[in-house]
Amino acid sequence: MLRAQFGNGAFTLFTPGHVISERYRVRSELGEGSGGEVYEVLDLQSGAVLALKIQQPRYLESTNTYGLYGEDVHHEFALGASLGGISGVVTPLDFGDHLGRTYFVMERVDGFDLGEFVGRSQPVSSIRSAAVLVQLCTVLHQVHSRGFVHRDIKLENALISRRGVVTLIDLGSSVPSGEVPEMPAGTFGYLAPEAASHGVAETSLDIFSAGCLLFRMLTMEFPFLNETGHVMARRPLPVDKLVNVDPVVQRVCVAMLEWDPADRPTAAEVRDELIAVLPNVSSPVPPRLSHDPVRWWWEQLQWQEHAPMS
Ligand SMILES: Nc1ncnc2c1ncn2[C@@H]1O[C@H](COP(=O)(O)OP(=O)(O)OP(=O)(O)O)[C@@H](O)[C@H]1O
Numbered sequence: 001m002l003r004a005q006f007g008n009g010a011f012t013l014f015t016p017g018h019v020i021s022e023r024y025r026v027r028s029e030l031g032e033g034s035g036g037e038v039y040e041v042l043d044l045q046s047g048a049v050l051a052l053k054i055q056q057p058r059y060l061e062s063t064n065t066y067g068l069y070g071e072d073v074h075h076e077f078a079l080g081a082s083l084g085g086i087s088g089v090v091t092p093l094d095f096g097d098h099l100g101r102t103y104f105v106m107e108r109v110d111g112f113d114l115g116e117f118v119g120r121s122q123p124v125s126s127i128r129s130a131a132v133l134v135q136l137c138t139v140l141h142q143v144h145s146r147g148f149v150h151r152d153i154k155l156e157n158a159l160i161s162r163r164g165v166v167t168l169i170d171l172g173s174s175v176p177s178g179e180v181p182e183m184p185a186g187t188f189g190y191l192a193p194e195a196a197s198h199g200v201a202e203t204s205l206d207i208f209s210a211g212c213l214l215f216r217m218l219t220m221e222f223p224f225l226n227e228t229g230h231v232m233a234r235r236p237l238p239v240d241k242l243v244n245v246d247p248v249v250q251r252v253c254v255a256m257l258e259w260d261p262a263d264r265p266t267a268a269e270v271r272d273e274l275i276a277v278l279p280n281v282s283s284p285v286p287p288r289l290s291h292d293p294v295r296w297w298w299e300q301l302q303w304q305e306h307a308p309m310s
Contacts, residue, residue, distance in 0.1 A: 013037055013054060013101070019044070020098045024052050024105065031113070032056065033156070035072055035172050040108055050093065054103035070102040076172035077104035083146060083171070088139035090159075090169050109169070111161035114213070118155060124217040126246035130277040132158075133214050133252075133270060135166035140210065141267035143168070144203040149177045151185040151201060153209035155216060175201050189222040194261055204261035207270070211256025218245050223257055248277050 014037075018026045024041035027049070031038045036053045043050055055073050080092035094105040114132065118124055124132070136158055143150060150157075151173040159167045173185035181201050186192075192208035215223040219241045237257055242250045252273050258264045265273070 013057070014039060020052060020054075020103065021096050024050070026052075030108075033170070035069070035076075035170070036103075041105070043105075049108050050105050051090075051108040052103055052105045054098065055101045057101075072172050073102040073104060076170070079148070079171045079174050080104075080106065083143060083148070086139060086142045086146075088135060088165075088167055089143065089171070090167055109159045109161065109167045111159050111165075111167075114155040114158045114160055114166075114217070117160050118217050118220065121217075123220045126218070126249045127277060127279070129214060129217040130246070130249050130274040131164065132160065132166055132217065133210065134274045134278065136168065136210060136213075137267040137271040137274070139166070139168045140203075140206055141271060143174070144177065144206070144267055147176055147178075148174045149201045149203050150174050150206050150209075151181070152187060152190075153206050153213060154187045154190045155213055158213075177201055177203050189225040192261065193259055202261055203267070204264045207256050207264045207267065208258075208261070210267075210270070211253055211264075214249075214253045214256065215242075218242060218249070218253065246277055248273060 014020070014026045016026050016028060020026065020041065023044050025044055027040045027042055029037065030040050030051055034056075036056050038051055038053045041050055041052045042048075053073065053076070055069050074095065077092045077095045080090065083089050084091055090106050090109060092104050092106045096103055096105075117132075121128070136153075140150065140153070150168070150171065152170060157168065157170040159169060161167070175181045175185075178200060180199060184195070184198055186195055186205075186209065190209040190212040192205045194202075195205060212223055215221070221238075221241060223237055224235065237254060239250075239254060242253065245253070252265070252270055255263070255265050256270060
């Protein structure tokens with residue numbers, strides 16, 4: 001298999017200039033995860049700059065696992081296409097095979113993932129965290145309303161543009177809600193306790209994971225992660241870490257992290273509670289925010305762009 005090396009030292013499939021399927025010219029690597037490598041590409045037909053996610057080679061790969069990973073990429077493309085039209089979910093555009101690897105092409109989101117965003121802000125203020133969660137839960141509400149559970153909500157699976165607009169990516173683990181998935185999914189630190197029993201996938205799984213994401217933004221820590229990386233047993237939420245957090249944001253975060261899935265709010269409820277925390281964009285930014293980078297962001301962010309929930 002073709003292997004090449006980028007300037008950052010990581011081994012990746014392609015270097016800039018490589019042309020995929022005689023159509024997509026690689027410009028740079030955007031990121032990689034367990035499922036695939038993502039490149040910024042130039043579409044030689046349309047001239048558009050897009051993102052291309054391609055199945056990653058793996059150690060100890062067999063014909064069987066090779067086929068399965070290819071199916072994952074196809075599943076992500078198909079699901080993304082069926083969720084098309086949801087603002088805040090990345091739109092897949094094309095699907096194909098190159099050098100025996102399955103890939104799909106999608107819109108390229110300008111910005112960086114929330115992991116990087118949190119790394120820069122350390123930790124994120126209540127208002128900025130609420131602004132991110134309002135958008136994420138607006139998208140999640142629509143994904144849930146269409147009958148799907150994302151199953152891998154985490155900082156790295158949400159991109160934020162320089163204007164503060166949040167986009168949800170990596171639909172590869174999503175399954176219809178109410179079904180028992182064939183494969184477990186999720187990321188340690190964000191997994192709901194009931195995920196360990198591999199039962200029916202419910203939308204409340206995503207709420208718990210989004211609660212972990214919010215807790216991480218606010219505190220830089222995972223709420224329940226133990227030393228081995230597993231959520232092993234019920235234990236109290238370390239609420240003392242949230243003392244400096246806005247009381248509404250704190251209450252919502254605690255509710256999202258309820259151990260019993262039935263006690264967690266829906267995505268629409270989270271969104272509606274947190275939107276009250278945000279300054280009214282039609283009024284001037286309060287002077288106390290003048291040195292907060294959120295002001296710069298806020299002035300450019302049009303909340304009106306986000307359709308109200310039904
Ligand atoms: N449409 C896009 N536009 C810009 N960057 C993207 C896009 N899609 C993915 N990326 C970048 O590539 C990284 C990896 O993408 P993604 O999470 O889809 O891969 P993955 O292999 O499925 O990851 P995981 O380990 O979560 O399974 C993202 O964190 C993001 O930085």
